[in-house]
Amino acid sequence: MIENSILQKESRYVWITWLLSWSGLIVMCSLYLTLPLNSLFSSEFDISVSRAALTSSLFSLCFACGCLVYGAIADKYGRKKVVLFGLICLAVFTCAAGWVHSFAWLLLLRGLQGLAASTFSPVVLAYIVSIFPQHRRVTAIGFVSTGFLMAGVVGQVAAGIISTQYNWHGLFLLFGSLYIVTAGLILIFLPNDSAQQPELNVYAYLKQIRAILIQKDLLLSYVVAFVLLSSFIVMYAILNHYLQQSLYSLNVESILEIKIAGIAGMLLSPFAGKIAQKTNARFTLLLGLTVSIFSLVMMALWTALAGVILFSILFVAGIAISVPALVAIVGQLGLQRRGIAVSLYTFILFAGTAFAPYWAMQILSFSSGSPAFICNAILLLPALVAVLLIRIPKL
Template sequence: MKDRIVELFFWFAAVCVASNIYLLIPIYTELAEGLSITYDEAVFSSTIFTFCYATGLLCFGPISASFSKRNVLFFGMIASFCLTLMITFSTSLTSFYLSRGLQGFVLGSFAPVAYAYCFDAFTVNRRTFIIAIINTGFLMAGIIGQLISSLTVNVLDWRAVFYFFGVCYLCLSLGAFYLLPDVLVQKKGKPVDTFTTGRLFQTPLILGLSITFITLMSFVSIYEEFAQYYVEQEKELFYSRCIALIGTPLSLFSSFWIKKYSLINILLTCIAIIISSFVLMILTKHLIIITILSLFFVSAVSIFIPSLITFIGELAGDKRPTAISLYSFTLLTGASIGPLVANLLSFQYVLLLFIVLFGIAFIFLLSYNKLTQNKIRD
């Protein structure tokens, strides 16, 4: 029973942490009205949050190497609780930007520390499963965060959204302290990886990181565009998000499909589904059809992200910890640009942009696969 509770803890923590990337998407108008700011200024707050979150991902990994990872998770959640409540006291654009940026940075303490904790505290099979649960939580947060904020604003106001998540972080801090077993800090005799190692500058690895950059950027941009394009159909859009949520648990099966069909084939298939979804979205304006296509898109991304992590991890070899940290930073940097892309371009042009970018990624991955196969034959 305790094992199941620990798994639930990591899933819930992943959802609550990553939800903050997306929770403002349905409530920009209410936020702008509440703070007496423009819609564009409200959108830019998501960029500030996500960039600070990405920076936190880079900083807290090395910090956790010198301290108890359980304690870092505990204090990270306590700090997140305090800073999330601080957001509710914002009365100006400057105070809101500052508090959201600080909140994002501190929330960056979860992902790298949680992954590292799994390697230290659990056996191989259990570690793999819990990491898959964390990844699933991150993916589900893309929809759940929007659902929670839109529901809460309909009943209360935008501040209530942050009250809710503040209480969640307080509960998670208690869970980290009482549920997670402490593990000894591993003393290493040699310095940790740096970003200057040659293995991290392989062309395939750069390709993997480039694809990482556009993946979450496309996810955030598309849902930003949905919120703007279907602004008069908020109720229908709420149900659309609920339906898309069905596709997120597929990430749990990604390791099985990778073993059965090979990693490159899974990546290529997912990109093909993403491109096809975007092409068909351009051809229709009906929300019902868009909902069905978004389900395919979310399902493909749910399988694509853990497969991409595996691809980058395999290429990095003994530099895997540094590569995964760089992956996390690149993923969230792309997400931070997503709201800006959606704000600058129309729905159709956003779709065209990502069709081109993913098309280029498909061509390069296909070329890499053929090159690899030729080397094996030789």
């Protein structure tokens, strides 16, 4: 009987892990849905491509701002309640975006989508810590982080396929429906958390940011956060343009298949904890950044298609092990202010993605060939230097 009870509990944690991973994947897809649609929006709304890119940048900025406050709100009112409320709002705003025919309305709804989607990522990690037993937390966080990363490919691939086969309105309506279904699953299957703190003063919580910003090592970790995910977005923007050139002349379907191959690199994210256990989080982050920079340089030098595909996967693998390692470092450096330190990390991480479409356009205007990958590698160099300067106190 005891053994059966343990098995039931273990299988329940497995199911919750998969549900949270799916939720993380589908929610974070909303960030990437409009990245491949800039040319389409430019044509339909008769605007410049750079203005069309605001659909992604505004989402990222609103998402980043939401990440600053929802952690504290979730601590005050309950994490499951905040996640559920955010998913319902995200479903409504996403479905509404599928019916608009004005760029101004689309921009407004993308901003609201960002605010709604940001209820998930900063809250779910704290939820895992409060619900899961200690021996399952690292694995659960690794799987959820993998879902976050996979969204970068899945969101763009889904947008490319659906907008080509149907139209972009159908894309938003489909994802809005998926958010409704996901909200229902979370309502039914996710246990309520007991980490409510009704007495928590959200304003006082946010005032701790000042104390965080005077810590040199945390500031260095935020330099890494600012460029880490944005370089991921820039790489795929460059790759998409690069593979359409005369050297390869690949069609849309072939390019989508190459993007899907990048998922193989993301599967390393759950193993970042294993690497950190054998070494430390700082070494893991250095390893990930070095692999990503090296891969970008090789993508520029090795023009054979097989080489470009191989090193694009290795680039993604480097980012995949860097993200959880950086979260661990921020948590260690935050000490008693760990919660607000991680919230600020999430804000800066996604604030960086707001600039990614602009950086990609500037790099491609400078060079649409292999040197563009070198420019992206240079973008990551400050992160590598920052990690070398970080000093993590021994606990």
